[in-house]
Amino acid sequence: MKLYAPVLMHVPVLADKVVELLDPHPGDCVLDCTVGSAGTASAISAKIGPSGCLICLDRDDEALERARKTLASSSSRKFFHKSNFADLDNVLESLGFSSVDKIFFDLGVSRDQLYSAERGFSFISNGPLDMRMDRASPLTAADLVNGLFPDKLEDILRRFGEEHEARRIVQKIVEARSKHPIQTTLELADIIKRAVHPRRVRQRLHPATKTFQALRIAVNAELENIEEALPKAVAKLKTGGRVAVISFHSLEDRIVKNFFRDEAKAGRLRVITKKVLRPSYIEVKSNPSSRSARLRAAEKVI
Ligand SMILES: C[S@@+](CC[C@H](N)C(=O)[O-])C[C@H]1O[C@@H](n2cnc3c(N)ncnc32)[C@H](O)[C@@H]1O
Numbered sequence: 647m648k649l650y651a652p653v654l655m656h657v658p659v660l661a662d663k664v665v666e667l668l669d670p671h672p673g674d675c676v677l678d679c680t681v682g683s684a685g686t687a688s689a690i691s692a693k694i695g696p697s698g699c700l701i702c703l704d705r706d707d708e709a710l711e712r713a714r715k716t717l718a719s720s721s722s723r724k725f726f727h728k729s730n731f732a733d734l735d736n737v738l739e740s741l742g743f744s745s746v747d748k749i750f751f752d753l754g755v756s757r758d759q760l761y762s763a764e765r766g767f768s769f770i771s772n773g774p775l776d777m778r779m780d781r782a783s784p785l786t787a788a789d790l791v792n793g794l795f796p797d798k799l800e801d802i803l804r805r806f807g808e809e810h811e812a813r814r815i816v817q818k819i820v821e822a823r824s825k826h827p828i829q830t831t832l833e834l835a836d837i838i839k840r841a842v843h844p845r846r847v848r849q850r851l852h853p854a855t856k857t858f859q860a861l862r863i864a865v866n867a868e869l870e871n872i873e874e875a876l877p878k879a880v881a882k883l884k885t886g887g888r889v890a891v892i893s894f895h896s897l898e899d900r901i902v903k904n905f906f907r908d909e910a911k912a913g914r915l916r917v918i919t920k921k922v923l924r925p926s927y928i929e930v931k932s933n934p935s936s937r938s939a940r941l942r943a944a945e946k947v948i
Contacts, residue, residue, distance in 0.1 A: 656756040658685030659936040660925055665689050667943040668888050673697040674747040679731035682709050682756040684716035696721040705730045705780040732874040738882055745884045754894040769835035769854040777865045787861045792827045796820050807860030815841040876905045883946040890943040899940045906944050915944040
């Protein structure tokens with residue numbers, strides 16, 4: 647199979663705003679739960695300096711490798727750990743930290759992952775139907791597409807992709823997989839194109855966008871992970887410490903918004919972003935992948 651994809655580096659989103667809201671000081675200890683290519687982590691490192699420490703998590707080995715290279719010349723004390731951020735409490739304990747000053751989540755996939763054809767996240771280039779952020783995890787998108795009962799698959803497409811043509815798409819998937827397993831991203835994209843209303847094929851949003859998003863969320867248990875991680879993050883923040891979260895779709899953002907609201911009611915957090923922050927027109931122009939980003943931040947009160 648020919649694997650082709652444009653080589654495009656991840657450009658950090660809303661990085662200045664994140665630094666402004668987290669307000670890292672020299673000597674702070676900062677946990678970046680989704681270090682990726684460490685664009686945002688580099689900006690944070692410049693603020694915390696040599697007396698500060700940066701704990702970098704990612705569940706993708708390749709991302710951690712990129713982060714190591716990006717941060718090679720940073721003067722802060724650094725720790726790199728392959729982990730799901732849902733396990734952040736255990737990771738911090740294993741590294742000897744009982745609490746930290748700042749915690750950052752930049753959810754979703756990076757451009758490096760998206761445009762690497764063999765990772766199978768994109769319907770633009772051909773690759774195996776994989777979509778695992780952690781390549782050691784057992785479940786791939788092909789397993790879901792070929793193995794789930796139709797009603798379960800439809801439910802995933804509706805809930806995580808808000809795909810209103812889920813039933814038609816699943817019917818076509820079931821037809822196709824009864825002949826042979828669907829194995830590549832372009833095979834699936836093609837099935838979706840044939841399933842949806844012809845009007846959608848001419849629209850700007852690719853007809854496979856919502857299905858691919860839904861499968862990615864399901865494969866990586868993205869919503870469960872953030873639900874599990876947020877209370878742990880608050881528990882591990884020092885009083886006066888701050889947490890910031892960038893999400894890229896409304897399902898994630900709703901979880902963050904409701905969590906912050908409930909914690910504020912309980913008196914544990916003070917929400918700093920009264921309204922969700924979005925990238926400026928200029929940022930979206932120069933980095934179109936930032937267009938759906940939403941940033942929220944809060945400070946630990948007690
Ligand atoms: C949008 S990118 C982060 C980009 C980063 N801020 C930068 O400046 O390069 C998201 C990263 O989070 C990682 N990730 C997503 N979910 C994760 C999870 N549950 N645990 C750990 N890492 C996760 C992905 O593998 C990806 O590398």
